Amino acid sequence: MPTFSTPAILLRRSSYGDYDLIVTLLSLDKGKLTVIAKNAKKSRKRFPPGLLELFSLLHIECRNPQGRGMIALQEAELENPFSGIRGNIMKTSYASYWAELVNIWLEEGKEQARLYHLLQYCLESLDAGAIGNEELNIIFQLGFLNFSGMSPDFSECGKCHKKIDEIKGGPLFFELAKGGILCQGCSSNSLSPLNLTRGTVKQLLWVQENDLKTAVRLKFSQAALTEGFKFLEKFIVFHIGKEPKSLKFLRNLRLRTP
Numbered sequence: 514m515p516t517f518s519t520p521a522i523l524l525r526r527s528s529y530g531d532y533d534l535i536v537t538l539l540s541l542d543k544g545k546l547t548v549i550a551k552n553a554k555k556s557r558k559r560f561p562p563g564l565l566e567l568f569s570l571l572h573i574e575c576r577n578p579q580g581r582g583m584i585a586l587q588e589a590e591l592e593n594p595f596s597g598i599r600g601n602i603m604k605t606s607y608a609s610y611w612a613e614l615v616n617i618w619l620e621e622g623k624e625q626a627r628l629y630h631l632l633q634y635c636l637e638s639l640d641a642g643a644i645g646n647e648e649l650n651i652i653f654q655l656g657f658l659n660f661s662g663m664s665p666d667f668s669e670c671g672k673c674h675k676k677i678d679e680i681k682g683g684p685l686f687f688e689l690a691k692g693g694i695l696c697q698g699c700s701s702n703s704l705s706p707l708n709l710t711r712g713t714v715k716q717l718l719w720v721q722e723n724d725l726k727t728a729v730r731l732k733f734s735q736a737a738l739t740e741g742f743k744f745l746e747k748f749i750v751f752h753i754g755k756e757p758k759s760l761k762f763l764r765n766l767r768l769r770t771p
């Protein structure tokens with residue numbers, strides 16, 4: 514791939530030497546890419562301040578003439594700076610969490626168009642404030658888990674396969690290690706099942722079973738909303754094996770925000 518251009522969302526940036534930046538992006542055409550922006554810290558004409566910022570939506574042009582070594586970022590155009598997100602610390606925390614998840618989980622160079630569209634949609638909706646932060650956090654996390662092949666199974670008991678509507682009475686249980694719900698009988702042998710309200714499980718299942726445009730129209734009850742996104746955060750941390758730094762920050766921020 515000598516030169517190519519693609520839409521891309523910036524996931525991470527770090528300094529490299531005195532003048533350069535290393536930038537990781539989720540691109541529409543080539544999945545996750547790590548590129549070097551030569552002289553980005555000096556050349557304000559090519560890379561003006563505010564351009565190569567976390568979760569900016571860009572159109573990038575890259576060059577890798579020999580097809581080996583690091584890909585060079587030649588040009589970037591800012592499609593959306595998401596100023597509505599940047600001006601709000603809570604929204605910035607959500608966007609940072611989603612970007613970090615994608616960066617942690619994805620391998621380089623594998624096309625992930627569905628995940629790209631999901632991230633772009635969630636950032637645009639967060640920026641515009643058209644959909645609540647917590648609703649978007651549920652929608653992003655469920656989509657991320659789905660596209661990563663880690664979807665929690667809310668449809669039936671993971672052991673006896675009784676469908677959720679056939680499971681009678683009481684709360685439902687969820688076993689993180691098995692990745693699915695359990696009925697009361699099957700949960701008795703489980704080491705540390707989590708309790709989940711039936712209403713929450715049904716709402717999460719409904720989001721899973723519908724496309725994005727339909728899913729965002731679901732009205733969550735406040736209780737299901739809170740239980741839902743907290744459960745998904747726990748589930749993700751368990752499956753990726755660590756707590757993303759930005760999630761730790763987000764959780765602390767919530768504690769301090771009434």
Ligand SMILES: [Zn+2]
Binds near residue numbers: 670695697
């Ligand atoms: Zn069962």
